[in-house]
Amino acid sequence: MTVTTAKWTLDEYHRMIAAGILDQRRVELLQGEILEMSPEGEPHAYFSSEAGEYLTRLLGDRATIRPSKPITLPNQSEPEPDIAVVHRLGRAYLDHHPYPENIFWLIEYSDSSLDQDLETKSRVYAEAGIMEYWVVNLRQRHLIVFRHPQAGDYTSKRIVTEGILYPQAFPDVAIPVNAIVSQ
Template identity: 65%
Template sequence: MTVIVAKWTIDEYHRMIDAGILSDRKVELLKGEIVEMSPEGEPYAYCSHESAEYLADLLGKGATIRQAKPITLPNDSEPEPDIAIVQRLGRKYREHHPYPENIFWLIEYANSSLEKDLERKSKIYAEAGILEYWVVNLKKLHLVVFREILDGEYATKLTLTAGTIQPPAFPDISVVVERIINS
């Protein structure tokens, strides 16, 4: 027996949201599929919040930090990364969520969603042209950094537990890894 999965466009997804069909669900659109999101445990909520505040202080007026808000990607995806570091476009975001060209980098915090974040989302983000993507493994307390897109996938994957890292979008800024993984 073949299972056929119904695929949705971003427009159809938005119409479902506007109609209130998804109001009781915590979901995101990934490659045309509506996917349930994992609930936030205490470590997840604490770490992502503290990191967002740290990055806001570090980047100042250079970027906007959006927490658990949608981004719109051309591959029928509208994920809600835990932290999106985006251009400061002010009221433009009343008209649309950040597009790939507005995004400096994304961060996901993963406990139960680790496989989805490392595999599925990394492919979706690379395919959409997101130049940098970080995943914090809350079980092992390390940071996985994806960079350098080649043939629609990230060619470089670094795993860090300490030290500093310079995001390519802000080469003069040093991000302390321990502040991101909150170890």
């Protein structure tokens, strides 16, 4: 017996949300599949909240920090990254979630979802042309920085445990690694 997974479009997914079908579920759409999101443990909630507040203060009017809100990607995906650093479009976000061209970079905090964030989501984000993607490995307390999307994958991937990062979108902004995740 062959099992076929039903694929959903963004429009179908939005209609399910509008109809209330997904109200009691924490889900996101990845490449046409509706996936359950892992619950947040205490370290996940703490680090993502602290980093979001730090980035808001650091970037000020240069960007909007959207914590755990959807982004809309052309590959039938609408994930909810822990932190999306996006263009300040104000009321435009009443009509649509940020698109790839509105996104400076994304951050995911990962424990039980680490494999999915490192493999599936990195490909989804690279395919959509997201220039920079950071994954915080909560198990080992280090940061994995993905850059330079090309042909559905990132050509640069490095693990960082200390020091300063300069986001591609803001090369003049120094971000201490311990502001994103501390040891």
